[in-house]
Amino acid sequence: MRHGDAPTRFVEANSVRYAYRRFGAAQGVPLVFLQHFTGGLDHWDPAVTDGLGRGRPVILFDNAGVGLSGGAVPPTIEAMAGHVAAFADALGLQRFDLLGFSMGGMVAQAYAKQHSDRLRRLILVGTGPRGGDPTPYQADVAKHARGNGNLDDFLFLFFGRSEAAVAAGKAFWDRRHQRTTNLDAPIRPESIVAQVAAARDWALPKGERFADLKAIAVPTLVVNGSEDVMIPTINSFYLQQHTPGAQLILYPDAGHASHFQYPSLFVEHAGLFLDSPPPGSLA
Incomplete structure (x- = not known):
């Protein structure tokens, strides 16, 4: 089962019905994805989700009040992380990996601060x-x-400015819309x-x-593009400098969604990080 045909499933906790999709490998440590501001299950890049899903189960998650999930969006990032814990x-995820993009990365940080014992690896x-x-x-x-969510808006917000970056953005746009049912x-x-x-x-x-x-x-692992206009790239440096043992990758000529601009490279780098031996291991 892959990104394009994984059914939307539901699970309930604390009177909230959460929507999610699970696909990829049948075995391994699950990797849970947390999406950006206003984004849902259909906003991920199948080149990334299927790529990482070759080595582990992938779980895409709609937080409370988003997409097909019930409940209401809480007014703080920390409360959103509480919904991740409930989900x-x-x-029954006893130990898992967590990948958060943009606002999802903020939620992932908030979850990790409270529940590091439940996480094996974290990607921001x-x-x-x-x-x-x-x-x-x-x-x-x-x-x-505030635009109509069209391609031009998305290219400005998420991708680099060069001809190659724009072409990569358009290729992502096509991949993202391959799922039609x-x-x-x-x-x-x-x-x-x-x-x-x-x-x-969160800004305070x-x-x-x-x-x-x-x-x-x-x-x-902290990842960003060299020219993020949404959340300035310097913030990724702050994350790496102040999070114990964190690693940082910056992709050139890339914006906010560098993992969508360089999906193959990101899958390779993220896979190496996720599959690496524990810190301090001699392996």
Whole structure:
């Protein structure tokens, strides 16, 4: 079973019905994916999900109030992480890997701070820490984010500016839309408002700036493009510098969705990280 034909499934916890898809290898440590602002199950790149799914089970997850999941989007990132915990418990995931993209990467951080004992590996893509640097392109980002979600908006927000980067963005756009049946539901307006509130709260440091990252006691890979206009690339450096033992990869001529611009390379790098021996091992 692959990205394009995996059925949407549901599991309930604490009176919330969560939508998810599970596919890839039958055995191995599951890799749970957490999506970006307003994104759902259909916004992932099948080249990435199927690529990583060759070596492990892949689980795509709609958080509360997003897509086909029930409940309401909570107004903080930490509360969203609480739903990840409830979902993982409902599926019986005792130990798993976690990949978060953009807002999903914020949620992944919040989950890891509280539940590092449940995680084996953590991948943070195109994201930033609590209290990170804001984008200097706020007006342009807001204009394109408020657009119709068309290709031009997506290229500006997620990809590099060169001819090769634009071509890679268009190729991703085609891959993303290959699935035409059993689609996820679009995000609801009230859910977008709640996600904006959560992002604004995340922009404010609590206590000493970045000190909370020391609580992430799990091997971590941070990935971004060299020219992220959504969450400035410097934030990925902050994550690597303040998360114990974290590694950092920056892809050239790439924006917010560097893993979609370089899917084969990202799958190779992420696979190496996920399959590497535990820190301190002599293997």
